[in-house]
Amino acid sequence: MHDLLCLANSLYQGKRYLIFGVNDPAKGANIVGLEAAEAGRKSQANYIDFVRNQHFAGSIRPEIELVTLVLDGKEIDVLVIFDNPHKPYWLTQDYQDRGRKVKAHHVYTRVGDTNTPLGMSADLLRIEKMWRQRLGLDMLPVERMKHLLGQPEEWFKDLGNKRYAYHQNFPDYRIKFSAPKPFWEPYSYFFTNKNSFLGNATFKLNATTLFELQYVYLDEMRLMLPAPEVEYVELPDRELRYYYYDASTAEGRFLVFLTEGRGRMESRGSTSPFLVFKHEREQQEFNQFLVANAARFEEAEPGYAARHAAKLMQKEGNNATISPFDIGKVVVLYKAWRQGNTLS
Numbered sequence: 001m002h003d004l005l006c007l008a009n010s011l012y013q014g015k016r017y018l019i020f021g022v023n024d025p026a027k028g029a030n031i032v033g034l035e036a037a038e039a040g041r042k043s044q045a046n047y048i049d050f051v052r053n054q055h056f057a058g059s060i061r062p063e064i065e066l067v068t069l070v071l072d073g074k075e076i077d078v079l080v081i082f083d084n085p086h087k088p089y090w091l092t093q094d095y096q097d098r099g100r101k102v103k104a105h106h107v108y109t110r111v112g113d114t115n116t117p118l119g120m121s122a123d124l125l126r127i128e129k130m131w132r133q134r135l136g137l138d139m140l141p142v143e144r145m146k147h148l149l150g151q152p153e154e155w156f157k158d159l160g161n162k163r164y165a166y167h168q169n170f171p172d173y174r175i176k177f178s179a180p181k182p183f184w185e186p187y188s189y190f191f192t193n194k195n196s197f198l199g200n201a202t203f204k205l206n207a208t209t210l211f212e213l214q215y216v217y218l219d220e221m222r223l224m225l226p227a228p229e230v231e232y233v234e235l236p237d238r239e240l241r242y243y244y245y246d247a248s249t250a251e252g253r254f255l256v257f258l259t260e261g262r263g264r265m266e267s268r269g270s271t272s273p274f275l276v277f278k279h280e281r282e283q284q285e286f287n288q289f290l291v292a293n294a295a296r297f298e299e300a301e302p303g304y305a306a307r308h309a310a311k312l313m314q315k316e317g318n319n320a321t322i323s324p325f326d327i328g329k330v331v332v333l334y335k336a337w338r339q340g341n342t343l344s
Contacts, residue, residue, distance in 0.1 A: 302328025
């Protein structure tokens with residue numbers, strides 16, 4: 001717990017690593033390795049449960065991932081702690097193990113190769129820098145705009161009626177919406193009303209344009225979302241396409257903004273066929289899952305919305321490289337993947 005807090009609160013920019021199965025560098029960093037049934041060895045689920053069960057302030061917890069590597073024929077475990085802008089992390093109740101205590105309301109960090117001692121707290125200057133990172137005060141304008149999009153309740157906006165929005169605490173950060181124009185994509189047909197519209201959103205700091213993104217109105221302007229990205233996956237016998245959002249990108253932050261932080265993509269009982277991933281790495285894992293389960297993908301039964309969309313597109317003579325049937329099948333496998341069902 002102490003090492004986890006120190007690494008999560010480090011001001012270092014980038015991922016942090018806690019390595020099991022290698023000697024201390026002072027002793028040569030020799031690869032000792034871990035046995036499959038070694039006492040005390042934990043799985044990723046064990047670590048996630050461990051973090052989840054601790055009393056973190058505000059229920060804000062470090063994001064972690066366990067990776068097992070094989071070096072010189074021996075397994076080592078690497079606990080990856082991601083560099084998220086949520087520091088400082090601290091506990092609201094003491095954590096005690098084998099006579100040592102990680103104290104509540106203490107902020108621990110790591111400077112160079114040294115952890116904050118258990119009985120102390122980090123220097124105030126370092127804690128201030130952590131808070132500045134959490135509040136987005138040290139970010140470059142583009143990154144700060146993305147950060148502010150994650151606070152939809154703090155923006156003035158009247159979507160559908162006004163063509164602009166601005167952050168109420170930092171009004172120099174603004175969004176300008178163009179007038180939407182009719183268009184269609186295969187996903188348009190997944191909704192009760194297939195009429196959809198496409199527009200541009202310009203994200204500005206005063207008169208400076210930071211970046212631009214497209215947005216869509218679906219179900220006859222009842223649902224407003226960022227225009228989704230398209231992913232290409234090579235299956236053994238053919239190429240597959242699907243629509244998605246990456247939560248770590250500007251489009252992902254825009255999704256938070258447009259859905260008021262709830263991430264809901266539904267309208268009148270219709271659920272959009274868009275997949276959502278935390279980051280690129282998670283999407284790559286899903287793509288590997290798709291390839292490994294290519295046979296099951298072909299056997300999957302698309303839902304009613306996908307079948308209905310395909311029927312309407314055929315009736316209207318609209319052809320596209322992205323098949324509603326494929327989209328529906330991908331959604332089936334995505335749900336199974338999220339539930340931990342390997343389908344094998």
